Amino acid sequence: MKVVILAGGFGTRLSEETSTIPKPMVKIGDKPIIWHIMKHYSSYGFNDFVILGGYKSYVIKEYFANYYLHQSDVEFDMENNTMTTLESKTEKWKVTILDTGLHTMTGGRIKRAAKYLDEPFFLTYGDGVSDVNIKELLDFHNNHDQKFTMTCVQPEGRFGAVDINTETNEINSFMEKPKGDGAWINGGFFVCDPIVFNYLDDDTTVFERSPLENIANDKLLAAYKHRGFWKPMDTLRDKNQLESKWNDNKAPWKTW
Template identity: 50%
Template sequence: MKAVILAGGRGTRLGQLSSIKPKPMVEIGNRPIIWHIMKLYSHYGVKEFIICAGYLGYQIKDYFINYSNNVSDVKINLNKNSIEYINKKERLNWEISIIDTGQETMTGGRLLKIKEFLDDNTPFFMTYGDGLADINLSKLLDFHKKSKKLVTMTAVYPPPRFGSLVIENNLVTKFSEKNIGDVGRINGGFFVCEKQALKYINNKNQPWESLPLVNLSSSRELSAFLHNGFWQPMDTLRERDELEKLWKTNSAPWKVWV
């Protein structure tokens, strides 16, 4: 089974980082966030990945082309133009297709551009290259198969970003922290899709999150897998720093692999 990762957009709220690297290549613990996402899928048996590249996509290609060189001790023979791995510290049996889907293409258009690489009768995982979670992907897949719908979306509670003030007679009397669950669930970005679902995308300028999902819902072809565990997007530098702190303190909930 394949996992598709949408990795072509710009991280416009990541400040200067977004001008020098694509958002999926922003590092958490000296590894790009896309690596963390792929490790999660790999833990659940996914070995084939299709990365929908775009903005500064060559950096994603360079990273994986040179992956073994960068994580291993090497012996280089310049005369023979050869490289010998002395101590290959990490072996990943991944097959990765990195497809240039355009710099300005919308998410729906990116999916259309990799349609030919998908299997007709096998569902595929799909996610964004900027969010982490401790989702049990095996349970997500089982739920999708039992639902018999074209698409299953993971529904999550957004992390609390702002507390509230208790004000009496123009005086702040209390600070109240917002709790998870105070607001409704949102699209958590971890999908299982049938290939037929791509028929709901009309053109390359259409975001997957707009009319395609709305029309799938109207057709009763969109099911929701409820996830109550950890989920965190990396939309801002603050969120990136929060993920970094979790990783450095060995308390990253998404690290389910050994």
């Protein structure tokens, strides 16, 4: 199965990082966040990727064009102008990168990839990581009658909370970012049937609006509830939190 990654947005809320590179190329540790996402899928045996680029997509192309060289030990013979690979640490990935337009919306980006996707495929965003079990997600999808599965998550609260004694008003303890209001939201990590293209119109189509709403109305959308780790990288604060977990060897999404 192919893994489709939406990677074309402007990332305006992370402008400190995205003035020169696209958001999926912002680094967590010494690797772009899209690399972390791809390593996660690859750890479950899925190595065929279709990246839907847009804003500064040439940066993504250049990264993968030079990936083999950067991951390998090499010897250069300057006199004869030759290069010999001594040891390779590269991946077993096949990576297709599509330029889906600078201002194209998410649904339009997916539609532009239609000719490459004639079988069920995974779909996710290029700016969020999770420890979702991809095999269990696929098994769940295959065991249900719907054509689509969306991973649903309960995001952490925006602020920390305090436990207050209702009788004395004394603060008993502090809690760091408990779950929000209990609502389930779209966490990405979809499984999609090619019938999805029937719900997509043009470049202005926002996948998360009328297409998903119509798919749900047609009773074709199942919810896979993920109660583990999930975090999007929307702001510099999010980026720093993810990087801190990675540098401390406490990254829940590291499944490889």
